[in-house]
Amino acid sequence: MCGNNMSLPLPAIVPAARKATAVTFLHGLGDTGHGWAEAFAGILTPHVKYMCTHAPIRPVTLNVGMSMPSWFDIIRLQTDAEEDEAGIKQASEKIKTLINQEVKNGITSHRIVLGGFSQGGALSLYTALTAQQKLGGAVALSCWLPPQHTFPQASANSANKEMHVLQCHGEADPLVPIMFRCLTMEKLKTLCNPSNITFNTEIMDIKKLIEKQLPPI
Template sequence: MCGNNMSAPLPAIVPAARKATAAVIFLHGLGDTGHGWAEAFAGIRIPHVKYICPHAPTMPVSLNMRMSMPSWFDIYGLSPDSDEDETGIKRASENIKALIDQEVKNGIPSHRIILGGFSQGGALSLYTALTTQQKLAGVVALSCWLPLRNSFPQAAANSANKDMHVLQCHGDADPLVPFIFGSQTAEKMKGLINPANITFKSYRGLPHSACPEEMVDIKRFIEKQLPAISDE
């Protein structure tokens, strides 16, 4: 973990208002940081939930003429047949699994953790949840796609998350990650986990960003999957 992540600062954290008995780990998109998402979650915070928004390491990104920027893995192109950075995706996924393990050591069991992300971060959260043996409470996947999709269902063979709940959200006016990518990802997911547990929501006129209506839907999903524990 240390060797791969030295260039990334400590995560932005919104602490629980009381004892944290659940956590949301949320991964930002390409070129962003965790700070904006930490602010967004502060606006919909639930008292017993801790929100962790890590920052991606800085690396050259092929899609952006090899300019260095925060990125979870390299992106070669945005078309469905573009090559993918398999090594980078798998390495990033291992780093996220280590982050989940750290929260478990801190006293929050993995089944009380929701993993999520926006765009590239959402893609990484889906891949990680489908390939980990850590049982999660669910996934929030915003404006994203499933990376290395042709490696599934084999890649999910040992996953502990066949019954996890997934909230997938996508704007129907997204010029960067087209809406069809999101809807096709939801269909692919239905073949990998219990299809009854997948909710796909579209937002009219929304570009490659989030909106207040979406944040309310996310809050409701978190409340449902991470209810308060009675002895808090």
């Protein structure tokens, strides 16, 4: 089992055909990065490398303590639920380490888009809004901004105040309540430039955001 202090498993990567920019994408609870790597291969952009990172295996309270791929613990999925703030911060630091490694490898931070689905989307939003480096944008699919009641405006880093955010949420999502969509959007409007926040529902909108924010070099 991967403990909180261990490094993340190597990601599933869809490589770029030429000089690369990067998208780092985080899967949802109980999943792996492989399925998302297949999805992104279907909307491939030649100069974009997709890194679909795998979460470590850990017990999840929501699923009666069963161990599964999870970025942090989830107690309940309600707006008034207790949240694993320490686990969220630890996971975020690991994602920031991955971003820093890409920067060391020659990709400037503003040419990196961070995104995720469900629990992975929650972590991607938290990480993007607290990152010290300016990012190219964020993609938040069927998720929320944690911690819901204690993420203060002061925690957001001004480097990403103008960050472009694409938020998508399925109206029939059986796991993440639809009310999370509105709560997250309202919170984002206080943390980012509202004109840079887009709400939509199609995977091709992800491709459009990536191509707009990460044009060929």
